[in-house]
Amino acid sequence: GQNIDQPTEMTATEGAIVQINCTYQTSGFNGLFWYQQHAGEAPTFLSYNVLDGLEEKGRFSSFLSRSKGYSYLLLKELQMKDSASYLCAVRDSNNAGNMLTFGGGTRLMVKP
Amino acid sequence: DAGVTQSPTHLIKTRGQQVTLRCSPISGHKSVSWYQQVLGQGPQFIFQYYEKEERGRGNFPDRFSARQFPNYSSELNVNALLLGDSALYLCASSLGGGEFFGPGTRLTVL
Numbered sequence: 001g002q003n004i005d006q007p008t009e010m011t012a013t014e015g016a017i018v019q020i021n022c023t024y025q026t027s028g029f030n031g032l033f034w035y036q037q038h039a040g041e042a043p044t045f046l047s048y049n050v051l052d053g054l055e056e057k058g059r060f061s062s063f064l065s066r067s068k069g070y071s072y073l074l075l076k077e078l079q080m081k082d083s084a085s086y087l088c089a090v091r092d093s094n095n096a097g098n099m100l101t102f103g104g105g106t107r108l109m110v111k112p
Numbered sequence: 113d114a115g116v117t118q119s120p121t122h123l124i125k126t127r128g129q130q131v132t133l134r135c136s137p138i139s140g141h142k143s144v145s146w147y148q149q150v151l152g153q154g155p156q157f158i159f160q161y162y163e164k165e166e167r168g169r170g171n172f173p174d175r176f177s178a179r180q181f182p183n184y185s186s187e188l189n190v191n192a193l194l195l196g197d198s199a200l201y202l203c204a205s206s207l208g209g210g211e212f213f214g215p216g217t218r219l220t221v222l
Contacts, residue, residue: 004154033210042202042213043155087154099145099168100211102154 004103006088011109012078020073020106022088030093033100034062034073037085046073046086075108083110114139116214118203124220125193133188133217137205143167144186145211146178147202155202161186193221 003025012018024032031050035043049055049064049071061074073086085107089100117136125131137144143162147155157170161180180186184205190197198221204211 035213042215045210045212048210089154099157099160099170100155101157102147104152105154 004088004090004101006086006103006106008104009107009109011111012075014078014080014110014112016078017074017076018078018108020075020086020088020108022071022073022103024069024071024088024090024103026069026090026092026101028093029066029069029090031091032062032064032071033089033091034060034071035087035089037087037105039084043087078110080110080112083108116203116205116212118201118214118217120217121215122218122220124222126222127193127195129193129221130189130191131193131219133190133201133203133219134185135188135203135205135214136185137203138207138212141205141207141212142184143206143208144180144184145204145206146186146188147204147213148172149200149202149216151199158188190219195221197221 006022033048034046036046037043047062049062054063059076064071085105087105088103091100119134145160146158149155158172159178160168164180175191178188200216200218202216203214
């Protein structure tokens, strides 16, 4: 099976940088995804890591270390609209298809 | 291009009833997955279909069933509804990479 852990809640200030960590245990790692989900809405895709290292996309970056079973999502120049839940999800190569296992999500509150 | 679409948006049912939720994937996507998201938790995988065949099933009871049609759209059926089935039901489609989610169907069981 899989086990994915991420903090339940985080608070940060507008304009600042925040790092959301995710640790995972899986028998056949085949990619890690980060999604953003605003209250009452569907998750929207942010990033995908399958190899070790940092993937940068505008204000958002995601890092992966497969040997440590660890990833983080880095949000720079925080804006109020970044207040949302951030979901870490892992794809397991032992499963047929592309099904994802999600962590519980990290609720980020951005304050003025 | 249209994204993943789902219907209905909201649904209210009573215990013991049956419900059918519908999903149309992004054009060209042949894989459709269903997830259940209870308030305050991450989505949980229910089913995945590819080319009309079931490719994966999560840890859900047999009351949950699904199918995929030749046009790659999909239906999720839940029988004998329980209060605990109240959740946001998400459909996602994929071309082999990440999953792209639809807006979801909010099911409330009274």
